Amino acid sequence: MAAVREFESEIVAKRSVMDDAHLVDLSAPSGLVAAMRPGQFVEVLCRVDGSYDPLLRRPYSLYATDPANDRFTLLVRPYGRGSEWLGQQRPGATLDILGPLGNAFEIRPKSRHLLMVAGGVGAAPLVMLSQRAVARGVAVTYLMGAMDAGSLLPASALPAAVEYLVATEDGSQGHRGYVTELVADYIQWADQIYSCGPEPMFRSLRQVVRQHRVTREPRVWVSVERTMACGLGACLGCVVETRRGMRTSCVDGPVFEMDDLLW
Amino acid sequence: MAAVREFESEIVAKRSVMDDAHLVDLSAPSGLVAAMRPGQFVEVLCRVDGSYDPLLRRPYSLYATDPANDRFTLLVRPYGRGSEWLGQQRPGATLDILGPLGNAFEIRPKSRHLLMVAGGVGAAPLVMLSQRAVARGVAVTYLMGAMDAGSLLPASALPAAVEYLVATEDGSQGHRGYVTELVADYIQWADQIYSCGPEPMFRSLRQVVRQHRVTREPRVWVSVERTMACGLGACLGCVVETRRGMRTSCVDGPVFEMDDLLW
Amino acid sequence: MADCSVDLAPRNPRELRLANPVIAASGCFGYGLEYAGLIDVQRLGAFVSKGITPEHRSGNPMPRITETAGGMLNAIGLQNPGIKGFLKKYPPVWEGWRVPAIVNISAERVADFAMMARLLDETPGIAGIEVNISCPNVAAGGYCFGWDAAMSAEVTRAVRQATTLPVIVKLSPGAIDIAGVALAVEAAGADAVSLINTLVGMAIDIRRRRPILANETGGLSGPAIKPVALRMVYQVAAVVDIPVIGLGGIMGVEDAIEFFMAGASAIQVGTMIFPQPTRLMTLIDGIDAWLDEAGFQDLSGIIGLANAGMLARRTAPAVAAAG
Amino acid sequence: MADCSVDLAPRNPRELRLANPVIAASGCFGYGLEYAGLIDVQRLGAFVSKGITPEHRSGNPMPRITETAGGMLNAIGLQNPGIKGFLKKYPPVWEGWRVPAIVNISAERVADFAMMARLLDETPGIAGIEVNISCPNVAAGGYCFGWDAAMSAEVTRAVRQATTLPVIVKLSPGAIDIAGVALAVEAAGADAVSLINTLVGMAIDIRRRRPILANETGGLSGPAIKPVALRMVYQVAAVVDIPVIGLGGIMGVEDAIEFFMAGASAIQVGTMIFPQPTRLMTLIDGIDAWLDEAGFQDLSGIIGLANAGMLARRTAPAVAAAG
C-alpha cells in the first residue's frame, strides 16, 4: 500500500460538471499520484487557518489521476458546509489534503467484461476505474443514474471505448427510471460488477443481482459511504458490519464485496 | 443617533497601507453612510456561512465615509484570526456588517485648534475626524507614532490642511521615540485633544497632559478598545469604569473623556 | 402558517402564552430596549431580562468576556441595578409592550429569591419569572443551588409561595442528575423549566500568564455547548410533565428544530444574538416555514418527535392526568 | 532546545519518563500502528491505546460519530479485542518501540479493573496504565465511577494493588467536584491523573427524526470543550501533588501552553489527530520553540504559571514534603 501523506495541494483548475458540481484538479507531491488507485479517496480539510469549524475532513473519491504531472482530480457536489466551502475555493488556493486512503476496486486478471453502476457523485471512482480498465483492454459498460439530464456525467468524461448508458428519473435522457433497472441485461455478460452511489441504489442493485445471478458470479463490489473522522482506522467511527466482523470503511474499505456486507 | 443596521456589504476596493494593513472600501445601504460619525465603528462577521468559528464579530473604527456613493472605509491590520480572514477577502466579496455603533468624537462649536494623537491602527477614526474638522475650517495637528517609517500613515491620507508630524521608535522617519513626546508643544495651542491607540500610549498621554495643563482645558477624548460581543449595550462585556460608574464602551463609548476614566 | 403559539405555564391560571416559541435569553438581550432600534422586539415570543439580584451590583472587573472555539466565556458578574432600581426603570416601559417580559432572578439566599418574587408579583408589565439556580448558596458554603435536587426544590418552593406569576426554573448543567433536579422543581411548583445555563470554563492568556477573565472562570455558551444542552433537554423532557424550554448554542432554524424534537416546547437564544441579532426574526419565520414544508399544522406536532422516552410516556395510559 | 522531558510517575520506582510532554490520547490513535506510515510515532512523548475491556466488544451500532460546532460526538462503544486478544496482538510489537505505550482500561466492575491491571503488570512492552473511570458501575446501578470520589478511589486502590506499573487515573468531567475526586484517587495511590474525558452530548437528525448516533448520546470532544477541560485542570492542579495530564480540545501549541500554565505536566491530544495528524510532530517542535523564545530552560518552568492556587501551594512551607 502506498504511503499516506498529509500535504499542501494547490487547486490548478476547476470546471463545472453535473449541474452544480465541480471537477477540481489538484497538485500533489512528486510521485504520490502514481501510487493512487481507483476506489481510493483523499480527505480534504474544509476550513481556513484559525477556524475549527467544520472540524473534521471530508472524504472525496479519486475521479482521475495524472501521474505525469503530479495531479489528480476530485468531483465535488456542493451539499453541506464542507463541500460548499470547497466548491467556492478558486484556482490558486491551497488545500490541506490527507491521502491516498482506503482500499481499491480490483480488476481480476481474467476479467474481460466489467459493469459499472453509478449514482450521483458515486460516478467519481468509477470514472477512474473505467480508465484503468480500458487501458488494460477490458470492456466496460458504465451505467449512470441521476434525477435529470443535467445531473448526468457527460459521455466525454469517459474513455471512448466505454459503453455508456444512462437513466434519469424524469426521463429527460436515456431510460426513464432508476439506473438499476438497466442492470439485468448485463449480469450474464459481466465478469465483475462495481458500484458507487446512495444506499437505496445498492439495495435495488442487490435485489436485481440476486434475481438474475445463478452462481456467486459475477461478484459485486461497492464503495460505501460512512461519516469519517480519522481515515486511518484509528477511531473506529466508520465501521461496517461484514460476515467477517466489524471492518473500517476507511482502511478495510471503502470497497467491499456486496455479499460480505450485513445490511 | 442614527439607526443601527445589520447589512450585507460588498468590498468595492482594497489597497495596502501602513505596511501589512489594508484599506477596505465597503458598500452600505442607501442613506446609512450619511449618518456615520467619526469615532463610531462597525462590527464585521469574520466567517463564512456554515462556520461558527470565530463566533463573534470584530469591531473596526470608521476610517472614512463617502455618503454620495454610499461607501465607507475601514483600516484593517492583520493580527489574529478575524483580521487575517478579513484581510484575505477580495473585492467582490460580501461581508455581514452591524453598525454604525457607539458614540463619536465631538468638535465643540468654539474649537479652533484640534490636536490628534494616533498610535498604529488607532489612526483610523482620527483620519475621519480630521476630514470633518478641516471641512469646518478648524485647524488640525495630527501626530502619529509607529515602530518604523513603513508602518506610518502616508501624509496623503490626510487633508492637505492638516499639519502632520510623526514619530518612529526606530527613528526611520520624524521624531525618534514615542509620539507622546511630541504632544507637550501643542497643549497650550489645542482647544481639544483626541487620541486613539494602545493603552500604554494613553498612559503617557495622560502624564504629559497632566504635566503641562494648567486648567482642566484642553480636555482629552480617547477611543478605548475592549473585547466586544454585542456592540449594543446588552451583554455588559465591554464596560469601562468611569467616575460615573460602569459604562459600556460600545454604546456609551468607545469615546470617553480621559479624566472620566478610572484606570 | 403553522400554529406556533405555546403556553409555557399550562398549570397556572395566569398562563404564559407566547405567539411563537422564540425567546431571547437572559443576559443576552439586556432589558429588551437595547435591540429596539434594530429588530422588531414585539415580534419575539418573549424575552428574558438580565439577571436581577436583591441589591445593585457593578459586576466583575474586566476582562469579562473572551471568545473560544465555537463559543464564548463570560463572567459579567450579574451587573444590574438591583431589584428596586430595576422595578422603577423597566417594567413601566414593558407595560406598553405586546411581547411578554420575563424577569430572571438570582440570589445567594432562598429568602432573597422569595423577596424578589414577591415584589415582581405585584408589578404590572411582567409576564413571568425565570429563577436562575446556577448561583452559589451561601447557606451551603457556596455549593451551587442547581447542582442539588433538594436545594433546587427549596428555592422553587419559596418562589412559588411568593407569587402566582408563571415560574420557570432555569437548570444548571453542572448537575450530575439533571432529570432528577427537574423532577424535584416540578414537584415544588415550577410551571416550566429552562435549560441549560452556561458550563464553567476558562481560558488563559499565555502572554500575561494568567487567566484571561479577571474572574478566572466564566460561563461557556454558544454552539460549542449545543450537544450538551440538547442531551440534557432530551433527558429532562423524557421525565417531566411541565413544558421544557431548551437553550444552549442555538444559531439557526435547524438547531431549533433539534431542540423541539428533543422535547422542548420553546427555545431561548442567547449568544447567537450577539453576532447575528436579526436572526431572531428569521428564526421565527424560519421555524414556521420549516413546519409548513414538513407538513405540520402546529409546533406541538414535532415536540419530542426524536425523544423515545417522551413518546413512550405520551402513549402510556395517563395515570397522572388527574394531577 | 529546552528540556521538555517529564516523569509522570515521580512516586513510582518504575517511573513513566517521557522525552516530551505530547501524548496521543486514548481512542484517537488506535494502537499506535495506524499512524506509523504517516508520522514518526517513536518521537511522541507517549501514546495511549484504545480502551481495553475484560472481554471482546464489537462496539455500538452505526452511526457512531457526528460532527458538531468545533467538536465531535462519538459513541464507539469501546470496540476492542478484549484484554486477552489485546495482549497477544499489541504489546509484543510495542516491545521493540522506543515510545512508551500506555494501556487504557475500562470496566464496569472493580474486580475487572484489577484483573486487567494484573495481566498488564506482567507484560513486557507496556509503560503504564490509564484507568478510564468514566464508565458505569454496575454495582451502583450504572452510576458512573468517575462522578463519585469514593467510587473513583475504590477503582484506583484495586488497580494500585494489582500492579506496580505507573497508574494514571483518567477523570470524568461529569463530576461536580473534580478536585475532590482527584484528591481521592491521589490518596488511593494514583501516580498521575489525566483529564478530561468527553462530555456527554447529543445531536438529532431532523430528517430522520431521531438522534444521529445509534447510541443516542455520545462523548463530546475537540476544541469546543477546551474551556471546560482547562478549568478542570486548573482546579485539580491547584490541589494535588501528583502530575496532572491535561487534555480536551488541544489543537495547537498555544492551546498546549495554556494547559501547562494551568498546571498540566503533560498533555494528551485526541480529536486533533483526526483532521491534522502531522500536527503531533509540529506540536512537539512547537512547544520546544515556544519555550526557547520565551526564555525558559525547561518545560517545568511554565507548569502552573497561571495557576494562582498552585503557585501559592508551591511557595508555602512544604509540610507534606515528607509524604
Ligand SMILES: Cc1cc2nc3c(=O)[nH]c(=O)nc-3n(C[C@H](O)[C@H](O)[C@H](O)COP(=O)(O)OP(=O)(O)OC[C@H]3O[C@@H](n4cnc5c(N)ncnc54)[C@H](O)[C@@H]3O)c2cc1C
Ligand atoms: C469514501 C467517500 C468518498 C466520497 N466521495 C465523494 C465524492 O467523490 N464527491 C462528493 O461530492 N462527495 C463524496 N463523498 C461525500 C463527502 O465526503 C461529504 O460527505 C459531502 O461532500 C457532504 O459534506 P458537507 O460537509 O458538504 O456536508 P455536511 O455538512 O457534512 O452534511 C450535512 C448533513 O448532510 C448529511 N449528509 C452528508 N452527506 C450526505 C449525503 N451524501 N446524503 C445524505 N446526507 C448526507 C450529514 O450527515 C449532515 O447531517 C464521499 C464520502 C465518502 C465516505
Ligand SMILES: Cc1cc2nc3c(=O)[nH]c(=O)nc-3n(C[C@H](O)[C@H](O)[C@H](O)COP(=O)(O)OP(=O)(O)OC[C@H]3O[C@@H](n4cnc5c(N)ncnc54)[C@H](O)[C@@H]3O)c2cc1C
Ligand atoms: C472600538 C474598536 C475599534 C477598532 N478599530 C480597529 C481598526 O480600525 N483597525 C483594526 O485593525 N483593528 C481595530 N480594532 C481591533 C479589532 O477589533 C480586532 O481586535 C483586531 O482586528 C484583532 O482581531 P483578530 O480576530 O484578528 O484577533 P483575535 O484572534 O481576536 O486576537 C488574538 C489575540 O490577541 C488579542 N488581541 C486582540 N487585539 C489585540 C490588540 N490590538 N493588541 C493586543 N492583543 C490583542 C486577543 O485578546 C486574542 O488573545 C478595534 C477594536 C475596537 C474595540
Ligand SMILES: Cc1cc2nc3c(=O)[nH]c(=O)nc-3n(C[C@H](O)[C@H](O)[C@H](O)COP(=O)(O)O)c2cc1C
Ligand atoms: C454575556 C452573558 C450573560 C448572561 N447572563 C445571564 C444571567 O444574568 N442570568 C442567566 O440565567 N443566564 C445568563 N446567561 C446565560 C444564557 O442565558 C444562556 O443560558 C447561555 O448563554 C446558553 O445559551 P446560548 O448558548 O444560546 O448563549 C448569560 C449568558 C451570556 C453569554
Ligand SMILES: Cc1cc2nc3c(=O)[nH]c(=O)nc-3n(C[C@H](O)[C@H](O)[C@H](O)COP(=O)(O)O)c2cc1C
Ligand atoms: C473517537 C474517540 C474515541 C475515544 N475512546 C476513548 C477510550 O477508549 N477511552 C478513553 O479513556 N477515552 C476515549 N476517548 C476520549 C479521549 O481520549 C479524550 O479524553 C477526549 O476526546 C478529549 O480530548 P480531545 O478533545 O483532545 O479529543 C475517545 C475520544 C474519541 C473522540
Ligand code: FES
Ligand atoms: S474514519 Fe476512523 S476508523 Fe475509519
Ligand code: FES
Ligand atoms: S459589547 Fe456588549 S455591552 Fe458592549
